[in-house]
Amino acid sequence: PTAPGSRSLFSTLSARFLGVMPAYSAADDALTTKLVTFYERRGDSAAPSHQATVLLFDPRCGSLRAVLDGSVITAKRTAAVSAIATKLLMPRSAEVLCILGAGVQARSHYEIFMELFPFTEVRLWNRSEQRAVRLASSVGGAVRVCGTAREAVVGELNERVGRDLKDHQEYDDTYLTQQLSLKAERLLTCSAFQSRGERYQSPPLGTRQQHQSRDGLGWKAALRPSRPNPLLYAGTPPIAQVAHSPIQPGLECFQAGGIHSLTGQPVPVSHSLTVKNFFLIPSLNLRSSSLKPFPLTLSLPALIKSPSPSFL
Numbered sequence: 001p002t003a004p005g006s007r008s009l010f011s012t013l014s015a016r017f018l019g020v021m022p023a024y025s026a027a028d029d030a031l032t033t034k035l036v037t038f039y040e041r042r043g044d045s046a047a048p049s050h051q052a053t054v055l056l057f058d059p060r061c062g063s064l065r066a067v068l069d070g071s072v073i074t075a076k077r078t079a080a081v082s083a084i085a086t087k088l089l090m091p092r093s094a095e096v097l098c099i100l101g102a103g104v105q106a107r108s109h110y111e112i113f114m115e116l117f118p119f120t121e122v123r124l125w126n127r128s129e130q131r132a133v134r135l136a137s138s139v140g141g142a143v144r145v146c147g148t149a150r151e152a153v154v155g156e157l158n159e160r161v162g163r164d165l166k167d168h169q170e171y172d173d174t175y176l177t178q179q180l181s182l183k184a185e186r187l188l189t190c191s192a193f194q195s196r197g198e199r200y201q202s203p204p205l206g207t208r209q210q211h212q213s214r215d216g217l218g219w220k221a222a223l224r225p226s227r228p229n230p231l232l233y234a235g236t237p238p239i240a241q242v243a244h245s246p247i248q249p250g251l252e253c254f255q256a257g258g259i260h261s262l263t264g265q266p267v268p269v270s271h272s273l274t275v276k277n278f279f280l281i282p283s284l285n286l287r288s289s290s291l292k293p294f295p296l297t298l299s300l301p302a303l304i305k306s307p308s309p310s311f312l
């Protein structure tokens with residue numbers, strides 16, 4: 001059996017983290033830990049936002065045996081987990097893949113999703129369009145780059161949802177898109193971008209907040225986030241609880257890798273992490289109504305059958 005140890009997260013400055021993720025597998029005779037830093041990428045920084053290293057130990061004597069690059073496995077594992085959730089929960093009618101973001105996760109989600117599912121169309125939106133164009137032209141298949149997140153999902157919406165869209169003009173595009181994409185039956189939306197959490201915090205009811213993003217890139221000035229996005233908030237501890245703690249206690253949503261307890265049984269849920277105004281968002285618009293708690297030990301090979309992704 002494999003025993004993942006307790007993950008911990010260390011934060012030095014706002015939006016800068018070091019995660020430590022130990023595991024032991026008796027079957028593989030392996031004792032290991034991954035160390036991963038994830039920093040909000042600033043403007044012209046050439047460093048990747050996520051950088052990971054895997055340390056492999058000899059379980060018998062505790063000696064360090066190998067130091068391995070961990071970035072590729074981190075990128076692919078994250079998308080593989082999304083693929084498993086999608087395989088189990090995606091409505092049969094979904095045939096359009098919509099990816100929001102154009103970084104590492106956008107690419108690895110594109111790769112695994114196109115390998116496993118028969119999408120007939122792919123749409124891509126990113127804050128900076130140039131990067132979306134670059135990703136689209138580097139991936140082999142046809143990808144339609146959309147000018148706004150809204151444009152990426154709006155083709156799928158029925159009239160009623162179209163009215164919702166009009167009623168909530170003040171929401172920013174990506175928040176709205178995540179809400180709306182839940183209602184788009186033909187669409188699987190994969191949010192693979194970083195975003196500032198402050199935009200989603202609820203002000204007292206009835207008030208309006210003037211908001212300008214710190215990086216000033218593309219966010220609407222006015223917003224009224226009176227309805228927190230359930231996807232973004234699932235399992236997230238109150239921000240006050242984590243903001244002042246160097247080793248974030250109570251971050252079960254991160255430490256258990258997104259496993260939450262529902263009616264006594266652990267169930268995997270879409271999760272994100274709110275720490276000091278920083279969101280972690282690899283999320284999907286899978287129907288929560290399809291989620292039923294059940295006691296199950298998930299085994300990767302059993303879940304991902306043919307065609308088998310080579311990296312698993």
Ligand SMILES: NC(=O)C1=CN([C@@H]2O[C@H](COP(=O)(O)OP(=O)(O)OC[C@H]3O[C@@H](n4cnc5c(N)ncnc54)[C@H](OP(=O)(O)O)[C@@H]3O)[C@@H](O)[C@H]2O)C=CC1
Nearest residue numbers: 049050074075101102103104105127128192193194280281
């Ligand atoms: N890389 C990994 O292995 C893992 C990543 N994740 C999470 O997945 C998400 C995507 O990460 P990843 O693809 O690696 O990140 P990258 O740094 O490769 O790309 C970041 C993406 O987020 C966009 N972005 C950054 N800031 C903002 C903002 N303020 N508003 C809107 N868009 C923004 C960028 O847009 P632009 O191109 O315009 O800058 C870009 O599309 C993150 O939340 C990350 O924490 C989770 C687990 C592992």
Ligand SMILES: O=C([O-])C1=[NH+]CCC1
Nearest residue numbers: 019036038050074280
């Ligand atoms: O599981 C992982 O490796 C990570 N989760 C959040 C950032 C990196």
